Amino acid sequence: MYTRGRRLRFTAVSAMVVLALTGFSSGCGHGSRSDDSGGPHGSSSSGSSSSAAYDSGASTGGSGGDTPTHRSTPTPSPSETAPPLKDGTAVLISCASPDDPYATVEVRNPNGRDAVFTVKINFKDERGSTMIDTGDQVSVPAKDTTTYRVAMASTGRLDEIARCEVNPRATADR
Known part of the structure; x- marks a missing residue:
């Protein structure tokens, strides 16, 4: 036994x-x-x-190079990727002046997701010559509007600005 x-x-x-x-x-x-x-x-x-x-x-996801795994990370198909961003719109609310050294622009996002837009503003003198040409990036939430202010105090030529022009097309950064 x-x-x-x-x-x-x-x-x-x-x-x-x-x-x-x-x-x-x-x-x-x-x-x-x-x-x-x-x-x-x-x-x-x-x-x-x-x-x-x-x-x-x-x-465990270790570093073994020849260890087979049973899980794979799915890759999105072209139909699952997000559509390209549409351009937004920009509207001038007010131009810079000695009393208020900011130009104010309203930027609208037509997309269903947050986006960053390039907004172009030209500051012109009495003769119509461009004194300052800016291109600023503005972040706007999905399907929303953001008010953006551009400071002009540092230029030293604030009293020479007769008018502001804003490109109505705010270009979406792709």
């Missing part, structure tokens, strides 16, 4: 060692992956030990 019990324990331990080694060599590819991931090697005497070690190694 003593020999039979000892033989049974030896056989069970041998089976667990074989399963653990089989899991290391075929399931993980590098032999130490289950130890690093806290995998269940040797914790079961059934055939699931090697597949459990394989699954735990695959799900």
Whole structure:
């Protein structure tokens, strides 16, 4: 009886060692992956030990180059990508003057997502000559309007500005 019990324990331990080694060599590819991931090697005497070690190694996203994974990152198809942004509109609210050194422009976003638009403003003198030509970027929430103010105090020529012109097309940055 003593020999039979000892033989049974030896056989069970041998089976667990074989399963653990089989899991290391075929399931993980590098032999130490289950130890690093806290995998269940040797914790079961059934055939699931090697597949459990394989699954735990695959799900940790380790750096093993030849470890196959069962998950893939879906790539969006052309029909799932967002449509190109439409240009917005810009309307002059007020021009800069010595009393208020800011030009105020209202920018409208027709898109269903937030966007950044380039707004062009020309500051002209009494003869119609362009004194300053700006192109500023303005962020506007989806389907909304933003009021944007352009500071002119630093130019030193504020009293020479007779009028402002805004390009009505606010170009969407693509």
